[in-house]
Amino acid sequence: MIQAAVMGFGTIGSGVAEVLDINRDGIIQATGQEIGVKYILDLREFPDSPYGDRIIHDIEVILKDPEVQIVVETMGGVHPAFDFTKRCLEAGKHVVSSNKAVVDAKGTELLAIAREHHVNYLFEAAVGGGIPLIRPLTTSLKGETIQEISGILNGTTNYILTKMSREGQSFARALLTAQELGYAEKNPEADVEGHDTGRKIAILTALATGQEVKFEDLHVEGITHITAEDFLYAKKLGFSVKLVGTSHIEKGKACVYVCPVMVDADNPLYGVNDVYNGVVVDGKTVGKIMFYGSGAGKLPTANAVVSDLVDIAGHLTENAAFGWKEGKFPLKSFETEKFRYYIRISGDPTEDIDGVRAAFGSVKVIEVPELTGEFAVLTGEMEEERFQRVSPAVRGLISSIRVR
Amino acid sequence: MIQAAVMGFGTIGSGVAEVLDINRDGIIQATGQEIGVKYILDLREFPDSPYGDRIIHDIEVILKDPEVQIVVETMGGVHPAFDFTKRCLEAGKHVVSSNKAVVDAKGTELLAIAREHHVNYLFEAAVGGGIPLIRPLTTSLKGETIQEISGILNGTTNYILTKMSREGQSFARALLTAQELGYAEKNPEADVEGHDTGRKIAILTALATGQEVKFEDLHVEGITHITAEDFLYAKKLGFSVKLVGTSHIEKGKACVYVCPVMVDADNPLYGVNDVYNGVVVDGKTVGKIMFYGSGAGKLPTANAVVSDLVDIAGHLTENAAFGWKEGKFPLKSFETEKFRYYIRISGDPTEDIDGVRAAFGSVKVIEVPELTGEFAVLTGEMEEERFQRVSPAVRGLISSIRVR
Numbered sequence: 001m002i003q004a005a006v007m008g009f010g011t012i013g014s015g016v017a018e019v020l021d022i023n024r025d026g027i028i029q030a031t032g033q034e035i036g037v038k039y040i041l042d043l044r045e046f047p048d049s050p051y052g053d054r055i056i057h058d059i060e061v062i063l064k065d066p067e068v069q070i071v072v073e074t075m076g077g078v079h080p081a082f083d084f085t086k087r088c089l090e091a092g093k094h095v096v097s098s099n100k101a102v103v104d105a106k107g108t109e110l111l112a113i114a115r116e117h118h119v120n121y122l123f124e125a126a127v128g129g130g131i132p133l134i135r136p137l138t139t140s141l142k143g144e145t146i147q148e149i150s151g152i153l154n155g156t157t158n159y160i161l162t163k164m165s166r167e168g169q170s171f172a173r174a175l176l177t178a179q180e181l182g183y184a185e186k187n188p189e190a191d192v193e194g195h196d197t198g199r200k201i202a203i204l205t206a207l208a209t210g211q212e213v214k215f216e217d218l219h220v221e222g223i224t225h226i227t228a229e230d231f232l233y234a235k236k237l238g239f240s241v242k243l244v245g246t247s248h249i250e251k252g253k254a255c256v257y258v259c260p261v262m263v264d265a266d267n268p269l270y271g272v273n274d275v276y277n278g279v280v281v282d283g284k285t286v287g288k289i290m291f292y293g294s295g296a297g298k299l300p301t302a303n304a305v306v307s308d309l310v311d312i313a314g315h316l317t318e319n320a321a322f323g324w325k326e327g328k329f330p331l332k333s334f335e336t337e338k339f340r341y342y343i344r345i346s347g348d349p350t351e352d353i354d355g356v357r358a359a360f361g362s363v364k365v366i367e368v369p370e371l372t373g374e375f376a377v378l379t380g381e382m383e384e385e386r387f388q389r390v391s392p393a394v395r396g397l398i399s400s401i402r403v404r
Numbered sequence: 405m406i407q408a409a410v411m412g413f414g415t416i417g418s419g420v421a422e423v424l425d426i427n428r429d430g431i432i433q434a435t436g437q438e439i440g441v442k443y444i445l446d447l448r449e450f451p452d453s454p455y456g457d458r459i460i461h462d463i464e465v466i467l468k469d470p471e472v473q474i475v476v477e478t479m480g481g482v483h484p485a486f487d488f489t490k491r492c493l494e495a496g497k498h499v500v501s502s503n504k505a506v507v508d509a510k511g512t513e514l515l516a517i518a519r520e521h522h523v524n525y526l527f528e529a530a531v532g533g534g535i536p537l538i539r540p541l542t543t544s545l546k547g548e549t550i551q552e553i554s555g556i557l558n559g560t561t562n563y564i565l566t567k568m569s570r571e572g573q574s575f576a577r578a579l580l581t582a583q584e585l586g587y588a589e590k591n592p593e594a595d596v597e598g599h600d601t602g603r604k605i606a607i608l609t610a611l612a613t614g615q616e617v618k619f620e621d622l623h624v625e626g627i628t629h630i631t632a633e634d635f636l637y638a639k640k641l642g643f644s645v646k647l648v649g650t651s652h653i654e655k656g657k658a659c660v661y662v663c664p665v666m667v668d669a670d671n672p673l674y675g676v677n678d679v680y681n682g683v684v685v686d687g688k689t690v691g692k693i694m695f696y697g698s699g700a701g702k703l704p705t706a707n708a709v710v711s712d713l714v715d716i717a718g719h720l721t722e723n724a725a726f727g728w729k730e731g732k733f734p735l736k737s738f739e740t741e742k743f744r745y746y747i748r749i750s751g752d753p754t755e756d757i758d759g760v761r762a763a764f765g766s767v768k769v770i771e772v773p774e775l776t777g778e779f780a781v782l783t784g785e786m787e788e789e790r791f792q793r794v795s796p797a798v799r800g801l802i803s804s805i806r807v808r
Contacts, residue, residue: 018689019689022549022688022689023547023548023549023688023689026546026547026548026549027547029547029614030546030547031546031547124544130689130690130691130693131693132540132543132544132545132693135540135543135544136536136539136540136544139536139539139543139711139715140528140536140539140540140708140711141536141711142430142434142435142711142714142715143427143430143431143433143434143435143710143711143714144427144430144707144710144711145426145427145430210433268675268696270675271669271672271674271675283707284426284427285422285423285426285427285534285703285704285706285707285710286534286697286698286703286704286707286708287534287697287698287701287703287704288697288698289534289535289536289695289696289697289698290694290695290696290697291693291694291695291696292672292693292694292695292696293690293691293692293693293694294690294691294692294693297691299689299690299691300689300690300691302689303548303687303689303690304544304690306547306548306689307543307544307545307546307547307548310546310547311543311546314725321718
């Protein structure tokens with residue numbers, strides 16, 4: 001029996017205990033041993049939980065018990081999760097985390113501490129919920145030249161955009177529905193402003209390049225400015241609007257950013273709807289592959305945590321090469337990235353198209369019967385820098401979305 | 405430097421040499437060593453190939469060279485590939501294969517020999533081409549309770565069905581195009597009769613259950629009877645027609661089969677088009693996840709072979725727990741599986757619907773303007789056994805396709 005402790009008995013933490021129960025037989029078959037939960041660290045009491053008798057309130061109990069070999073960190077937030085994780089690793093215990101805030105802010109430091117103490121710090125559950133993503137990226141694609149990672153990494157915003165697309169709802173209305181269903185938090189900023197997606201694409205880029213990539217260095221835009229009208233034009237174009245985290249890696253530099261983009265039906269992300277996540281990895285020899293599944297949810301995310309526990313159970317006495325080194329991977333400015341642009345313009349296409357063409361060259365005009373006194377255009381490909389420089393001069397420009 | 409030998413210098417074999425070159429730096433970074441190709445075993449000479457100087461014609465050279473630690477088998481066909489693989493494993497060399505015929509027919513035996521000789525027999529490239537599939541299934545999902553695997557596993561038939569769907573072509577016409585483009589072989593039987601898909605779903609089921617599953621025990625149907633008319637009805641229903649290999653695992657038994665099915669837009673397989681493959685794994689706690697990518701092609705498939713080489717480079721001296729045990733996993737009869745059915749019927753819906761309802765109960769009638777003197781119905785769910793028993797009595801029944 002391998003003894004684990006769980007820090008933080010919220011949705012994911014209690015899910016981990018459940019998944020270990022549901023899959024007990026399979027885990028014994030796979031690892032030759034049962035993985036048990038000896039302690040659950042939480043500030044609260046859970047008298048009605050079947051795990052209530054294992055609740056403790058003092059991290060020292062875990063640190064001092066040599067029977068506990070693996071600790072699960074499902075606390076959320078950077079503090080005190082970081083401090084607890086650090087002390088567990090220093091005490092020679094493996095740590096498995098679902099906490100992307102800690103991985104983004106302190107991952108480099110914790111990975112180094114883990115290496116130093118010959119234990120593992122794994123976090124499959126921090127990106128893409130239940131989707132096996134970090135392990136395939138770092139095992140199956142180890143050695144492959146990764147050219148691009150682009151992913152729908154946040155279920156909340158994907159639900160909102162899917163709702164807007166299918167039912168013609170405004171952003172505000174779709175957000176409210178998401179909040180009523182528990183898909184979005186009362187303060188939805190981390191989701192709708194793209195921060196959650198940003199932390200995740202930063203982690204994936206660090207794993208792909210083997211060096212540090214920090215969220216605060218990325219270009220990040222959210223979806224609050226996307227309108228029901230944009231979806232009318234998108235439909236006419238055969239496009240879908242998605243919030244995508246992208247990492248474009250070329251010649252030893254990465255351009256990493258988060259923004260809403262229009263994608264066509266040939267893009268595998270086009271069909272990733274509702275709360276699902278999808279991540280496309282483009283490798284030099286393997287081509288484009290996609291990993292798809294539940295990006296959130298209690299049991300799927302807990303399953304990802306348990307997959308790390310099972311992995312560690314297979315090599316309890318060694319630090320497996322995993323993660324990234326200290327020192328930031330060189331980033332390229334977002335302004336150098338090339339896109340086509342959908343641009344919504346107030347006015348009349350026959351009268352106002354000349355000014356648009358003067359700015360952007362040849363464009364395709366799109367009109368939809370529902371909207372009068374305005375039109376949209378689809379430009380050719382240009383650098384973001386040029387778009388930013390030229391677009392302020394275009395009369396009647398309402399809004400724009402990048403097209404990939 | 406780790407020295408490998410390649411047996412069979414066809415498309416995949418030469419691709420392996422190329423991928424090792426293209427990804428040299430990444431592989432050294434990942435494994436700490438270069439993986440080189442010391443010998444290439446083939447009956448032919450390749451005087452113009454940059455690898456021409458490494459061509460040998462005698463397996464003994466490989467067997468007797470202690471420097472060769474890993475052998476790549478990309479020969480195709482069961483003989484002599486099986487014999488060569490066996491002798492390499494017995495000589496203490498790891499073997500990596502892309503050859504699903506050998507894995508299906510002789511996998512159990514070869515896995516046992518590998519275990520006995522403390523080496524590894526890996527075959528990521530045998531299923532799903534470049535898609536990381538076998539490794540995530542056997543590592544990330546190790547311990548998870550797999551309930552179902554359903555996959556589009558053959559690029560040739562998926563190309564043909566996509567062509568029929570998009571352009572209204574007949575099966576014969578679409579097959580001809582596929583042959584002209586080199587996507588289908590002159591003798592397309594293995595693809596269009598579902599044999600290739602069958603071997604692959606058998607391998608995936610054996611890996612998921614840990615016991616032997618043989619192609620010859622499966623229910624296998626191909627796509628030769630699918631017509632352009634079926635696609636007209638499918639479109640009206642919002643469905644797509646796909647050739648799917650399915651493994652439904654429940655209570656220690658598996659129902660494993662290959663047949664064309666209609667899928668709706670909510671099924672992740674709906675959007676898997678052209679030569680792409682997609683495999684949906686439904687786990688009890690992780691939910692539905694999909695792996696998507698190029699199911700064939702020189703470099704993607706070679707990349708999967710190289711991923712196995714890189715894996716083995718990390719533990720050259722041990723046999724990693726992988727594969728399945730001897731003894732067949734219990735299979736359930738296909739007749740017990742439940743489906744809805746699309747049924748195409750010659751006649752007039754108002755006159756002939758009573759007979760259809762007498763046989764199948766409440767059904768939905770579908771008519772398309774392009775087709776007169778016929779109609780189709782969509783039944784409720786029933787066991788395959790009942791459908792087989794009742795359908796011969798239905799007057800005017802032209803054909804049917806299962807709906808999932």
